[in-house]
Amino acid sequence: MLNDKITEDINNISKDKFVLVQDDVKILDKELVTKPIGYFEDAWLRFKRNKGSVIAAIIIVILILFAVIVPMVSKYEMKFTDGFYSYTLPKHETFAKLGFWDGCKDYEYNQKTYDYLMGIPGAVKETKSVREEKGENYYTVNVDTYMRPGYVYKSLTKGEFDALVEYDANQPEGNKVMYPMVNTKKIKNPGFQKDPNYWFESTMKGVAILDDNGDYKPIYKVDSDTGEYVYWETKMGGDQYKVRVLYYEYFNYANGFYPEFIFGTDGFGQDVLVRLAFGARLSLMLGFCVAAVNIFNGTIWGAIEGYYGGLTDLLMERFAEILGSVPSIVTFALFQMYFASKVGVVWTLVFAFLLTGWISPAWRVRSQFYRFKGQEYVLAARTLGAKDKRIIFRHILPNAIGTIITSTVLIVPGVIFSESTLSYLGIVDLQTSNVTSVGTLLKNGQSCLSTFPHVILFPSLFISLLMISFNLFGNGLRDALNPSLRGTEN
Amino acid sequence: MLKYVLKRLGLMCVTFFIIMTICFVLIRMLPNQIPEGQGDFAESMRAMQEAWGYNKPVMTQYGIFLKNVVTKWDWGFCTRIGTFLKPVSEYLGSKFPPSIILNVYSILFSVPLGILLGCYSALKKNKWQDNVLSTLVMFFISVPSFVYAFVLQYFVGFKLGWCPLVLHSGTDWFSLPMFHSMIMPILALSFGLIAGFQRFTRAELTETLTSDYMLLARAKGLTRGQATFRHAFRNSLVPILPMIISQFIFIMSGSLIIEKIFAIPGIGNVYVESIILRDYSVFITISMFYLIIGLAGGLIIDLSYGLIDPRIRMGGGKTNA
Numbered sequence: 001m002l003n004d005k006i007t008e009d010i011n012n013i014s015k016d017k018f019v020l021v022q023d024d025v026k027i028l029d030k031e032l033v034t035k036p037i038g039y040f041e042d043a044w045l046r047f048k049r050n051k052g053s054v055i056a057a058i059i060i061v062i063l064i065l066f067a068v069i070v071p072m073v074s075k076y077e078m079k080f081t082d083g084f085y086s087y088t089l090p091k092h093e094t095f096a097k098l099g100f101w102d103g104c105k106d107y108e109y110n111q112k113t114y115d116y117l118m119g120i121p122g123a124v125k126e127t128k129s130v131r132e133e134k135g136e137n138y139y140t141v142n143v144d145t146y147m148r149p150g151y152v153y154k155s156l157t158k159g160e161f162d163a164l165v166e167y168d169a170n171q172p173e174g175n176k177v178m179y180p181m182v183n184t185k186k187i188k189n190p191g192f193q194k195d196p197n198y199w200f201e202s203t204m205k206g207v208a209i210l211d212d213n214g215d216y217k218p219i220y221k222v223d224s225d226t227g228e229y230v231y232w233e234t235k236m237g238g239d240q241y242k243v244r245v246l247y248y249e250y251f252n253y254a255n256g257f258y259p260e261f262i263f264g265t266d267g268f269g270q271d272v273l274v275r276l277a278f279g280a281r282l283s284l285m286l287g288f289c290v291a292a293v294n295i296f297n298g299t300i301w302g303a304i305e306g307y308y309g310g311l312t313d314l315l316m317e318r319f320a321e322i323l324g325s326v327p328s329i330v331t332f333a334l335f336q337m338y339f340a341s342k343v344g345v346v347w348t349l350v351f352a353f354l355l356t357g358w359i360s361p362a363w364r365v366r367s368q369f370y371r372f373k374g375q376e377y378v379l380a381a382r383t384l385g386a387k388d389k390r391i392i393f394r395h396i397l398p399n400a401i402g403t404i405i406t407s408t409v410l411i412v413p414g415v416i417f418s419e420s421t422l423s424y425l426g427i428v429d430l431q432t433s434n435v436t437s438v439g440t441l442l443k444n445g446q447s448c449l450s451t452f453p454h455v456i457l458f459p460s461l462f463i464s465l466l467m468i469s470f471n472l473f474g475n476g477l478r479d480a481l482n483p484s485l486r487g488t489e490n
Numbered sequence: 491m492l493k494y495v496l497k498r499l500g501l502m503c504v505t506f507f508i509i510m511t512i513c514f515v516l517i518r519m520l521p522n523q524i525p526e527g528q529g530d531f532a533e534s535m536r537a538m539q540e541a542w543g544y545n546k547p548v549m550t551q552y553g554i555f556l557k558n559v560v561t562k563w564d565w566g567f568c569t570r571i572g573t574f575l576k577p578v579s580e581y582l583g584s585k586f587p588p589s590i591i592l593n594v595y596s597i598l599f600s601v602p603l604g605i606l607l608g609c610y611s612a613l614k615k616n617k618w619q620d621n622v623l624s625t626l627v628m629f630f631i632s633v634p635s636f637v638y639a640f641v642l643q644y645f646v647g648f649k650l651g652w653c654p655l656v657l658h659s660g661t662d663w664f665s666l667p668m669f670h671s672m673i674m675p676i677l678a679l680s681f682g683l684i685a686g687f688q689r690f691t692r693a694e695l696t697e698t699l700t701s702d703y704m705l706l707a708r709a710k711g712l713t714r715g716q717a718t719f720r721h722a723f724r725n726s727l728v729p730i731l732p733m734i735i736s737q738f739i740f741i742m743s744g745s746l747i748i749e750k751i752f753a754i755p756g757i758g759n760v761y762v763e764s765i766i767l768r769d770y771s772v773f774i775t776i777s778m779f780y781l782i783i784g785l786a787g788g789l790i791i792d793l794s795y796g797l798i799d800p801r802i803r804m805g806g807g808k809t810n811a
Binding site: 327421468 | 509516631643746765785
């Protein structure tokens with residue numbers, strides 16, 4: 001009943017109630033509202049969601065920037081070496097005011113060394129405690145390693161000497177560079193006579209003899225005519241001047257800034273920060289270059305193997321397998337023995353990496369080719385007359401791009417790790433004034449691990465951070481570039 | 491199966507022979523092969539040189555070398571390291587115990603621990619325990635083993651003074667002071683191994699835990715523990731076992747870097763020394779040893795997959811690709 005009524009109503013709608021929606025516009029398919037997402041865009045979206053990998057990528061960028069920027073802004077050059085500042089502890093101006101990272105360390109010394117250090121201005125920052133054992137005093141003191149070199153003798157030419165005297169005349173009292181010469185005849189122990197830090201009266205053992213006020217009794221050389229202190233001696237008929245300088249101030253005079261080694265110095269008095277940055281440059285460059293070339297070679301090798309298959313594949317695979325079976329250390333050792341003296345250590349290392357490094361990427365690319373070469377679109381391309389080269393590079397290879405990128409990222413830390421192992425073991429010798437690597441720094445640091453751990457700490461931190469970040473980044477990239485994982489993770 | 495094993499063995503021998511030839515020729519063509527014998531040794535040195543054909547063409551030398559190796563198991567004589575003119579095989583024999591003992595300890599320590607932690611992680615998947623363990627594993631896999639060695643040496647060895655910094659000297663391999671000094675190298679070797687086993691076990695076990703037969707096992711009334719242990723754990727051991735076997739093969743090779751750091755007189759340390767000091771006979775011998783170990787390791791892993799898991803048919807034709 002009701003339905004009939006409705007039908008009747010519908011049939012009896014008056015014509016003027018109808019309006020034409022579209023008079024002049026053509027009706028077309030609606031444009032897509034959502035944007036299509038490409039492969040890389042999708043990978044990027046999924047990569048961003050993996051927080052660990054993003055942080056790792058940022059750390060990698062920071063480490064690369066460290067390697068690039070530090071040598072540019074550092075006050076020290078790669079070749080910088082200062083024998084007086086060997087094994088100086090790390091110091092940073094800002095933090096030093098807060099009482100740490102200030103180049104100071106607690107030591108326990110006997111009376112003789114304590115007196116010796118007390119004679120050097122600023123060397124003892126604080127005497128913390130005194131302990132008596134078998135009638136001898138032992139002092140626990142906080143020593144500033146930057147002041148510790150104390151006074152040194154310097155031989156200068158006439159010009160240098162005049163410049164120093166002029167400079168010194170304008171310096172306020174606390175910042176003088178030159179100090180009076182010591183009358184060495186008054187030092188009782190002849191073994192100490194060459195040490196410019198014995199400027200006070202001391203016993204045969206080197207213990208200071210104090211005056212009534214408890215102060216040191218200076219034994220400076222006095223000019224017999226004027227009665228004033230003597231500040232220099234001339235040698236070689238007046239061409240050479242020997243002066244006694246406070247090394248901390250002299251460093252400032254000679255270099256234009258006070259010594260401050262943010263990561264400390266090693267046994268040769270080289271700045272660890274600059275050397276680490278240069279070592280990092282070498283290691284990273286080695287890693288990236290080797291990875292790029294190996295991936296290129298490996299991709300081509302793997303593509304040919306995988307695409308042609310059959311006898312070609314068998315022969316190429318056997319060749320790669322034999323080459324890959326040679327223990328890597330044998331390759332590196334032989335390369336060093338043959339070529340190190342001819343083309344240099346670094347190039348030898350590069351060639352050794354290039355010899356076998358392409359095998360594993362080639363193997364991966366090959367398996368990708370086996371997966372895709374039988375698919376219909378390849379058959380279609382071939383039917384349309386595409387050449388082998390075009391099928392390989394335009395049709396199949398883009399499918400392997402995820403694999404290729406992932407293995408590139410994973411080759412880099414592998415190369416850096418091998419390099420540091422080889423130079424640590426001493427098979428590769430990268431220790432010169434102009435070249436260094438992270439592994440070499442580790443090797444140098446190990447000899448003083450227990451006494452000066454800072455030398456090994458920073459290179460170890462660097463390589464650990466680099467390894468962790470590259471692995472995290474590589475894993476994130478692998479997941480992001482693998483389209484089969486799309487949508488599985490939340 | 492037998493045919494496949496024989497084929498693989500044959501290929502392995504061919505590979506070994508090719509590499510050995512290339513290595514031998516390359517090493518023998520280097521200048522400054524052996525040092526001049528001093529004083530009383532000059533005569534015996536010349537005799538040795540003659541016997542090994544050092545002044546003949548390289549391929550003749552190779553023939554003599556092969557003949558000596560096959561007939562007398564004589565791999566040459568020490569020149570710059572070890573006792574002068576003593577046979578290399580004899581010298582190296584004394585270097586195996588420390589390497590092997592150290593590696594065995596470290597495997598005995600790390601394999602069970604790694605598998606246990608892996609199981610724990612798999613059972614607690616995506617809970618905080620798993621996240622903590624996975625982060626730690628990531629850390630220990632990435633950080634180079636020499637960095638842990640330094641950290642151990644500095645804190646455990648130097649600051650706390652619990653263990654000696656380097657290996658106890660002497661050859662009493664099973665004494666208490668020796669074991670005490672071995673603790674740090676064992677730990678340094680183990681961290682990476684534990685992390686590796688943990689990750690592998692976790693991956694395998696999580697996969698088996700989600701299989702249909704686990705649902706069936708639970709459905710037929712087994713408790714979670716029973717089902718996990720009897721069904722999931724056993725099945726996930728299949729791929730883990732070859733890994734353990736291969737670890738046992740590599741124990742003999744020692745560890746180049748850990749042996750150097752802790753001054754362990756093992757095979758890896760001698761190898762590095764032979765490269766630096768250019769004792770070519772020792773270098774060739776250990777290189778060949780490493781080559782055999784590497785080849786055998788790869789072969790045994792491949793074969794053990796087939797032996798342990800009958801579902802994997804080795805060497806099949808195209809249908810099995």
